[in-house]
Amino acid sequence: MRNVAIIGIGQTPVDEHWGTSLRALAAKAVLSALDDANLPGVEALYVGNMLSGILTSQENLGALIAETCGMPGIEAVKVEAACGSAAAAFRQAVLAVASGAVDSATAVGVEKLTEMSGTATTFGLATASDSDYEAAMGLSFVAINALLMRRYMHEYGWRKEDFAPFVMNAHRNAAHNPNAMFRKPITAEQYAQAKVVADPINLLDSSPIGDGAAAVVVVAEEHLSRYGGRPVAVRACEIGTDTIALDNRKDPLWLEGVERSTLKAFRSAGVRHQDIDFFELHDAFSIMTALSLEASGFAEKGRALKLANEAYFGIGGKMPLMTFGGLKGRGHPVGATGVYQIVEACLQLRDQAPAAIHVSGARRAMTQNIGGSGANVVTTILERMG
């Protein structure tokens, strides 16, 4: 199995892109990543997307986006794993190059959500849950997370305001990310007063959906001398799953998919927790930040909120989190998010992050993209080269 490196990255701002079609949005990110890699094209394209069929009546995105990017004819498919689609597409791109089947591939995550009615989007997002046993009972995706948050507070004795520092951290970092949807810091008071969406989840616990596309170009490490640019090594990209429906899990507060995916990634990369310098996690809701930190092994069970302080997650802290604002501040274009996380980690490892959010000297990054409420988890470990 060949080692794989990222040699090009591209992204659009996460925003309401009403004037740009899905294919054009994807092409912007792909062409920007190809330009960054100084390549005219690649041999294979993997598209991460969740909702184009339901929301824009378009499937077959692989061929469509290959054509839009001026690469008609290349191998191209769509990969879907709910909100984990983009990193799952990245995994396939890495496997294609690692196997030797192709020498170069692009993974692009793309999603358009904001042109639709809220009802259509809520319905669409619910397809990530169990349609027979959750969605059909009226359980929306935010309601599932509200159940988890309520249970977490009940079991471990935390108060709602204990989650605030994670959210404030994400927004503070997003303020420096030119591609973020929300670029204003928020205060603890604003968090406390935010409107409730599904008790106990309020507007500031929830990441905003958005439109966006992000792309990376991967090649074999053994061929790196052919290319210029600033490569970043892919040390691991591993998928772990769990049951889709919460009620099928032994303990709803323990994300086994996260644990499996993290352990596999650590094993593949040959690293331990102390080797990770910063962590882009999947803070779709603030409860997911806590559950991810715990099942990934960065915090003890029920104790993640003890880490909710600047000394831990700040840019100069022990384990900087959501350094570009995370899903909360950058925005969450669901099927595109996983590649945004990888692009942001590359910017850090290439020393190209804006100064205020630059994790100086970082050697290894971990990103974690989650589909459903922990059902499909993709953990990636990236490393600075040279």
Added chain:
Amino acid sequence: MRNVAIIGIGQTPVDEHWGTSLRALAAKAVLSALDDANLPGVEALYVGNMLSGILTSQENLGALIAETCGMPGIEAVKVEAACGSAAAAFRQAVLAVASGAVDSATAVGVEKLTEMSGTATTFGLATASDSDYEAAMGLSFVAINALLMRRYMHEYGWRKEDFAPFVMNAHRNAAHNPNAMFRKPITAEQYAQAKVVADPINLLDSSPIGDGAAAVVVVAEEHLSRYGGRPVAVRACEIGTDTIALDNRKDPLWLEGVERSTLKAFRSAGVRHQDIDFFELHDAFSIMTALSLEASGFAEKGRALKLANEAYFGIGGKMPLMTFGGLKGRGHPVGATGVYQIVEACLQLRDQAPAAIHVSGARRAMTQNIGGSGANVVTTILERMG
């Protein structure tokens, strides 16, 4: 890159499975393939599916089906390439094992279509075409194929009845396939009198949609001694694409995606046309049979209908086609079809086909699964072992 072999196959009948959920249908095929391989589970699952989000409000099929099959936790994603989804999922399973990332994987194609209204299904199938430039203009998928058929007849001077032998061949073979949806031979008179769906396409030019699931288990050839059963070697599985919209093609009657995919597969497998002993092609409409034979290089441009005779495509002929009935007779559960073709080819190469449709002594099979009107094409070459 490791060589890969198929050691287990499973399928459900293609039918109207109103009493069986999508997940249960998929599990039947997966468990049957695991049973055939004499394995309790695999390391990774690739699900080929096109329309579960739109028609059954369920995405995240990877995790869902892994769980339903009693393999919670394993790597699992959905792969989508319109009607080519299943073979595209097979390609990912092959790459995962070829790379060494996993030692065993399952590809399952699954689709449920018949419980929905015809309108919903027509709308769903149109997402395989270009939503902005084709579907939005009212062009349904059958209408696109009608344009191609009319043009073909006009350009090359064929009559409608010249297509009949292909259709009769498919139905005659399907009569012997216990998993086929339609098991009655048809006559030239029935073809001539069939109701017109979209002129010149009649009901018997169109493959019937259906519900179904088919699965295969793949492992590395170097580990074959660990397993029992009757392995079939995967000599190539390659994807080629083309523009989605017909109007973007230089020549609508030449399927460049088919040509690219076939040439890549021949190169990978190191074979030529004369090395192929039978061909399971994607006869979604009878015009596609002609266009596929030509772009695959089995017939000259515009001359495929000269091959529409028993001496060519019959079971004992030069190049048996659709030996289990093809999409036309077996049925076309869109996102599942590609794995049905592969399962059927394995049955032939393992000498397990029913006697009346057994291609005796066949050494190499080619299968070709097409997404959209030639936009995404997966060509697979399988070989008898031992």
